[in-house]
Amino acid sequence: MKRGASTETILRVEDGVLVGVIGCSGSDQSGDQFKLNWFGKTLFDYFANLKKTMPDDNPGGLSDDEYVRVVAYIMKLNGFRAGADSLAADSTAMKLIKIGPPDSTKPRNFR
Numbered sequence: 553m554k555r556g557a558s559t560e561t562i563l564r565v566e567d568g569v570l571v572g573v574i575g576c577s578g579s580d581q582s583g584d585q586f587k588l589n590w591f592g593k594t595l596f597d598y599f600a601n602l603k604k605t606m607p608d609d610n611p612g613g614l615s616d617d618e619y620v621r622v623v624a625y626i627m628k629l630n631g632f633r634a635g636a637d638s639l640a641a642d643s644t645a646m647k648l649i650k651i652g653p654p655d656s657t658k659p660r661n662f663r
Contacts, residue, residue, distance in 0.1 A: 591652050592650065594647050595623065603619055606622070
């Protein structure tokens with residue numbers, strides 16, 4: 553799991569489950585600011601932005617799988633439910649997923 557020097561500062565894992573994202577600046581990862589910045593864009597847009605900007609002291613320093621885990625966690629923070637399949641580091645698939653208001657009747661593939 554420890555590819556970049558700051559992997560431990562961005563991913564907080566308890567009992568093998570990602571439970572937090574720390575060590576990154578900005579409060580636009582949830583709530584109204586997240587909606588303003590990301591609704592209407594694709595999951596790949598968000599993934600690519602994370603790779604360019606996080607962690608603060610080593611942007612791009614995580615593996616694609618680690619960034620996908622962060623994306624899934626942020627989506628969960630914003631009310632998206634996990635789907636039947638885990639989110640994969642597949643740019644083609646992520647480009648097909650639009651970020652928008654969570655639909656409480658439809659599970660999303662953010663896990």
